[in-house]
Structures are given as structure tokens and as C-alpha cells.
Amino acid sequence: MTAVDGARTGGWAGLRHTLNTRHHKTALTLFGLIVVAHWAEHLVQAFQIYALGWPRPAAGGVLGLAFPWLVTSEWLHYAYAIVMLVGLVVLRHGFSGRARRWWDAAMWIQFWHHIEHLLLLLQALTGSYLLGAAVPTSVAQLIFPRVELHLFYNTIVTLPMIVAMVLHRRGHHAPGAPDACTCAAPRRLVDAGS
């Protein structure tokens, strides 16, 4: 699978082409900042609960302390999951080789994460909880009954994303991939399988 294929004119195809070529670095930087900031919020939340001993409903991270609705709104959490998934899908076209495989891994994990959020949303909307549980429950909760699951999900999505970005910046492109974006510096070609 190669990087961006040729120029596109207007509309959505043009925007996608631009985001994966001359603005790929900017788009990745912005996207990365959003993802890391969200992840950091949950890290702070975990610190508030386990290090400071705060009760769970009071542990709002940083922004959640100032704006509690950011933490309590399941619609907002689902919207963020969608935004992250869209970002992973749209920006994947600028990657190739090993970097692309790591980015795709993050994308598929986030796809499942978003399905879990959708299930939680459905449970809260309908009042029908998974397997008759007392609270909305995710599928992964059946396997790993830990309340830090959200932090875990964000971690396993963020880490392969970071690996992909590092490989991409180091110029790990598949042979034959066009000089698609300006992220890599300096640029060098390596085997797709290395």
C-alpha cells in the first residue's frame, strides 16, 4: 500500500490530498496534540483517584474540574472517539511501509474502542445493560474487570500512533512510494518489510 496517489482537485478528495501531502505534518501535529492532551487528562484523572484518593465522580482531570460536563457527557466522549477515528482514517494515506502498518493498527484498535463507546451510549439511552448488569458495561469489561479500562484503551491506541509518527518522520517509506509529504527529514527509502 503506497502513500497518496496523485493530485486531486477540489472537494473532499482535494482536502484529503492536501492533508496527506503538504499539510501532513501540520495535520499530524494538531491531531497528535489533541490525542495526547486527551490521554493526559485521563492520566491526571488516574492520579487524582489513586494518588490523591479522590472519589471517582470528583476526579475530573484538568479541564473536567473547570467544566464538569466534559466528563459527564457520554455524547461528548463518543464524539471524541469519532473524531479520533476520523483523524486516523483520513491521515493514514500519507503513511507507507512500516509506519503505515503501525498507524493502521492504531486505527483498528480505535475502531473497536469507538464500538465500545457506542455500546455504552446505547445502554445509557435504552436502559438495557450488557448481560443484565447494574451499570453500562463494555465488552472488554467482561474480560478485564478493571475501571481503568478507558485509560488502557487510550494507551493502546496512542502508543502505536506514536510509533507510526516516529517511523514516518524518520522517512520509513515503502519503495516506490511517491514523495508525498514533508514530514520525513531527512528522507531515506527502506524496504517495506524491514
Add this chain to the structure above:
Amino acid sequence: MAVLAQHDHVITFATTTGSDWLWVVVLGGVLVAATGVVLRPVVADTLRPARLLASVAAMVVALLALLLAPGLVLPPRVTGLVVVATGAAVAAARHLVDAPVPPWVRGVRAVAPAVVVTALVATAAALLAAWLSPPGADVGPLLFTGLVLGLAGLAWTGPCVPRSRPASVVVHGGGWLLAQAVSGATAVTAIAALPG
């Protein structure tokens, strides 16, 4: 109404919609999944959209059935693993039959027929147990267990790529039987869920 979810969020909704519309989606989804599996050998055994549609529909309905189920006779961890494994099967069904595929897809394709047969046996056992239960017994968990396992089996027909006639008989025959069982189980559970 505030609900503390086990996913670290406090969920607040002013009202709930009830689960009736979930049943409508389940009934429609079962029709799609069962029809896709039954017609697959007639339409085109290797046609990716047909395989994928049936698998995706089965997976979606299985997830919704878990929301509607009062519980299953399976341990929660086993249920979770069944769901995750079925997700892998649906992902494998995306790949073209004659194209190079990653090793994990080859692995899924290799075990898929055995999983279909296992799901068929487990579904039959659960539904038979429900049928043979004494009058007045709570058969909900047994019925939903049969339904969820049957749907998982239907989803696993997606990555099946039978290369021989005996394999085709196993996959298509097993799929056909699962489609019948799932359709029947859905009808029974839906009727049992009706008020009164």
C-alpha cells in the same frame, strides 16, 4: 438520571428510549445475516460483499442481543472472548479470497470451519436445553446463549473459504442450520420479551 459506568464515565440522560427499537434492529439484522448465509452458495461463494455483509450483520445483532439478554449461561469472560474472536473473524472476512493476506487472516480461515461446527453444536445444545426445561423454568439465559453463539457461528462463516466439496458441505450446511436456529431463537426470545 446519572449512571456510573464501568468505563470511567458518569452518564447522564434525562430519559431513556426503552429497548423496543433494539428488538426491531435485531429482527432485521437476523434476517440479513441468515439470508446472506443461506444464499451465499447460490449467489457467489467468494463474493466479498455478501460474505462481509452477513458477518457484520451477525456481529452487530450479537452485540445488541447482549444488551437485551438478562444473562447467559456462559461465564462473562468467555462471553467477552467470544465477542472479541468473532470481531477478528469479521475483520478477516474483509479480505479478498484470492489475494495475499496477512498470516493472522490465514490462521482465522484455517480454523473458521471448525468454529462454525463448534458454534452449531453449542447452539443446538443451548436451545435443546431450553426446550427440554421443565415448565415454568427461566429459559431466558439458555435461549440468549443459543442465540449469541448461533450469531457468532454465522459471523464465522464469513472468513470460511472452502476449497473442497466436503468443506463446502460443512460450511454451507452448518451455516444453513445456524441460520434456521438463530431465526427461531430470535423469534422465541422476541415474543417472550413482549409485555404480558
